[in-house]
Amino acid sequence: MATDPADVVDVGDETADATDYNGYVTTTEIAGAEDGPLAGKTVAVKDNISTEGVRTTCGSAMLADYVPPYDATVVERLKDAGATITGKTNMDEFGMGSTTETSAFGPTDNPAAPGHVPGGSSGGSAAVVAAGDADLALGTDTGGSVRNPAAFCGVVGIKPTYGLVSRYGLVAYANSLEQIGPIAPTVEEAAELLEVVAGPDPNDATTEDATEHGADYDFAAAADGDVDGLSIGVPTELVEPADEEVTDSFWSAIDDLESQGASYHDVDLPSVEHAVEAYYVIAMSEASSNLARFDGVRYGYSSDSDGNWNEAFAETREEGFGEEVKRRVVLGTYALSAGYHDKYYKQAQDARAWVKQDFDESLSDADVLAAPTMPVPPMEQGENLEDPMALYLADANTTPVNLADLPAISVPIEETSDGLPVGMQFVGPAFGEKTIIRAGSALA
Template sequence: MSHNAFITEETIEGDGAGPLAGRTVAVKDNISTEGVRTTCGSAMLESYVPPYDATVVERLKQAGATIVGKANMDEFGMGGTTETSAYGPVENPVDTDRVPGGSSGGSAAAVAAGDADLALGSDTGGSVRNPAAFCGVVGIKPTYGLVSRYGLVAYANSLEQIGPIARTVEDAAALLDVIAGPDPKDGTTRYDLDDDGGAADDRGAAGRGSPTDGGSATHPATDADYAAAADGDVEGTTIGVVTDLLDGADDRVVDRFEAALADLRSQGAETVEVSLDSVEHAVQAYYVIAMSEASSNLARFDGVRYGVSGGYEGNWNESFAAAREEGFGEEVKRRILLGTYALSAGYHDKYYKKAQDARAWVKRDFDDAFERADVLATPTMPVVPPELGESLSDPLQLYLMDANTVPVNLANLPAISVPAGEADGLPVGLQLIGPKFGEEAIVRAASAVEG
């Protein structure tokens, strides 16, 4: 294994025959694997070994995949470069002096380097699409509720989704076919009643859902075939170009983006310009919400229930503080403090409530845009991969780098990053955004870019 892409190298064999038989998969280290340590890239969980598999890991095994290790990541998913990991930064296989993106940088690097055929990451504000773009591979952020989050160590519950990374659109879509579906263990999955009033069950040969009471399951993945949608047919497709997200982008990135759009037009697609006024406030709203949820979620890591011990001398507050001082890195501490502040008495309405209002605005803007277009297009990242160490000294600039990806998570929509060529030898990604549960539409358009 190379490029520090893995925290733990461990082979977990699948169940033999299945759609992923013979394929190797890297699993991001915030996804639980029974009997194999899951650190979240943090010293706090250096010795934590989960007693159960995440639902997506169960489905990988059922599909015959071989898991080859736990992929390195930004600590608790907090970062955009995979440099905040307690286990060292990951190198970009395309250029080892540059970052692979984050927070799923280890997953993307493993695929780009050929150390795994496929990978799972998690995407809270772009953490699958960002590293996919920077490493020149494909990454899908599914609609919130399409894929079970059971067994994913929470950072920001209302935003994050597990998503696939692969070298090709079809391979990424095939992995999505395996992991998508309802899950009674996860209340955030889309889990509707069937026609007879019974709940749709997630048991079935492909884990996609079969009814318990004789009705038909209504989870969007039940009748979908995402891999089959990668047919490259964009004839008659209307692509909305989000002009607001081109301002300030690197000229080299914009050039590759426009060349990819020209290629899509040559294949029969139509492009129209759309504007999302709300995206000007999306990054601010995203970080208030994400940090607030992180403040709540990470309260459990106190050295008693989870994490390194803070000792038992003195009072409990001192013990908790000692555990967190030792176990958490600087970026995690920063986000917990900012989230706690945003939720504190006297500031909740000033920050958190306003952020939720802005989130509703973002959703409305996307709804309006999809009345004019089938899918929307932006550069995945506004810049080429930075050099290692370049971003760590300026957290604000690191946060602003997420401007193109976070609106999708605020609106709970699906998006895919597909390679759109290179700028001075560095990968550039094209992001395609779909309406809610419109994964087949974005897979189809992305496969045309690839072709």
């Protein structure tokens, strides 16, 4: 009989992933406080969120042995709330991907649709929740990385308003776009986890107090399923291009909401036609700057180069980064280089302001906007790896929300005829988390 690793490894030690779908990079057991709103709950944490004493790899060979000396603010809050942290979940390298296939620790399978990608970049977080290996999980959403895997794995994910949740201790990819967000089987549980991690943090100057925006933090109470009188705007630009089975499922969910007293009307968001390229210019530009810190001197992988500083730096980064990371760092450097800054980066900032303006106008006569979270059902493993542009276009419905700094939730709706999960996204006004939670809770 084989030896069970649990018999020979002390609880609390890091062990290899125990799931058969590669959901974790590192499994562990970090006990929280005895009492608190999450006492008795297990929470998995995406592997780009710092955990003191437990390695935090960002899905990269560059950080395979990196052990943070401090906890991210959200991790401190999980512990204080009594949660038990089960491990660090697999992800696209540094969050750069939509399928969790770019991880240096291998791809994660989709427990809800084996053989298909779990979405990404927080694919491991959505997978462990879908498989029931953790009650809840934290992901991060820079251009859809919480909502996309939630949709593909048939669970709930929330991307909070920019500034609602502290990013202190999150390894930065694109600071101006990203937020940490909860993933859970139901809207109510996702809202409970959001309550624990939300709120201002002196260590993150971009956090804001929701109460100064006429909101409060009673998110779970908003999951009452009451959509009577809710006004839903449907941006045609985000529905029409989607896969037919996805749109069928979307309209069934709208019918369901109407039968519960909600109403819908079409809205126009012409700016979203430019959201994907604006997102990629901004995200890659920020990434090229953020990832400059990986020099093989202060932390992380270091090559055995005999060369000078610049040569050693370039060799360390060639060996430590995967191809998608190199692609984005090089493209970001290009977009910021002399002669191209105005053409790409400045135009992308204009597009971002335009997207914000469009959403603000649409949300002035609708409570929420609704669209399919992803325009397609989960792809088969390996399907798009060689064609980065095709994968970038799958982010069409999620990236506009990050550009606009708004909150959004993805909830599971009717599956395709092949049994593949489909997600519906509700977008609300800034600090309108309770509105999207209420809308989502009518469906999940």
